[in-house]
Amino acid sequence: MSSETTASQAELQAAKVPLGWRDQCSSLLIPLNVCRRKNYYLPWECEDERHVYEKCQYEDLLRRMKKLSKIKTAEREQSE
Template sequence: MSPVAPANLTASQEEAKAARLPLGYRDGCSALLIPLNKCRRQTNYMQWECEDLRHVYEKCQYDDYIRRMKDLSKLKRAAAEEE
């Protein structure tokens, strides 16, 4: 399967519920997790079968983490400037 990143990386509540995603995984990359889990189930969780989808999902998670850390450092810097 070739990875195709959707325009919006967040799945709707209906899509997440239909895909039975746990609440902890319904984040900004949930639209990438749905096809990854589908691929995993179809291939009996063989690691090498869904590599491309997994890498796209992990890259999204990493980018989201970096964005959140930058936002946090901006908040800390602003708080330090206020004092």
């Protein structure tokens, strides 16, 4: 995971980010949503912000999958 700072709960609440979207990448979602609103959600606008956010989401998914794999391996080794 890259070294982005996480947004505080107050910032997320002020930006009206739903609870389901508050994760490691939520600090990147705030400027993406601002750009989307400013540009009327046009799909060709805000591509850079969207790419950065989606990359963060992908890296977070990989991190969680790796962690789960380690847990499962440890459980298998314990049961043997």
